[in-house]
Amino acid sequence: MEKGDVVLVSFTGKELLTNKTFDTTDLETAKREGLYKDGQVYKAVPVILGNGDVIPGLEEELLKLKAGEARTVKIAAAKAFGERQPALVRVVPLKEFHKHQLKPVPGLIVNVDNRYAKVQSVSGGRVRLDFNPELAGRDVEYQVRIERHLAKPEEKAQALAEKYFPLPEDRKVRVSYKEGNLEVALPGNLQKEVAVLKQVYSKVIQAYAKEVKNIRFVETVGLDEAKAGTGEKAGAAKK
Known part of the structure; x- marks a missing residue:
């Protein structure tokens, strides 16, 4: 593989010290390891090599593989999720939490200035x-396989649409491509962040699917939703 290639990757990652699985694209593994989340789709995920989509050590190994090849790799903390940094441990007055009616307890994940x-x-x-x-400071192991190398612009566009607009299977984004023109069909009533996601998606397509010259986004809602005050929306974004 080379940097800039778009590939579909399946993987299972575990932390070596405890042998605990922390992430997987496999449904049965997710259920067995207690990682299953209702509504999440478990299947190979699109990765743009060289784009920082995965941890550095894993990306290095993916670049050595061919489509259809699998490998088990051990990755040191420095090339996984980084070494622990004492400077990232802070002490905050308890009254700051009381201001927001929060009761902090050990293990609780909190959002502070848009950082978790x-x-x-x-x-x-x-x-x-x-x-x-x-997982900072932890060595990890990945069982990884490149399922497919996506070469056609429509394949890249569909896979990346599912990456940047992660939706349930029955509402997933659909794309169509013809002679440099890409149409992206989105379901209606998406969150307000969709405008930002459109911009990000368009830039990624411009960089990694250069055959695409124009992108048109179309959002559609059903008649029941239209009666509730929504309607069909259409928008075009040209690169």
Whole structure:
């Protein structure tokens, strides 16, 4: 594989010290390891090599593989989720939580200035927060396989649409492509962040599916939703 290639990757990752699985694209593994989340789709995920979509050590290994090849790789913390940084542990006055009617307890995940942290301890009117990634400082192992190398523009567009607009299977984004023109059909009533996602998706397509010259986004809602005050929406975005 080369940087810039778009591939479908299946994987299972575990933390080596505890042998605990922390992520997987396989449904049965997710259920067995207690990772299953209702509504989440378990299947190979699109990865743009060289785009930082996966941790550095895993990306290095993917670049060595061919479509259809599988490998089990051990990745040191420095090339996984990074080493732990003491500077990312902060102490915050308990009263700051009381202002927001929050009761911090050890293990609670909180959002502070749009950054997630885990509560380590609560003592003496102070709360100790850890902003390090959960797996910082841990060596990991991945069982990984490149299922497919996506070469056609319509294949890339569909896979990346599902990546940037993650929706349940019955509402997933559909794309159609012809002679440089790409149409992206979105279900209606998406969250307000959809405008930003459209911009991000368009930039990614421009960079990694250069055959596409124009993108048109179409949003459609059903008649029942229209009666509730919504209607068919259509928008075009040209690169």
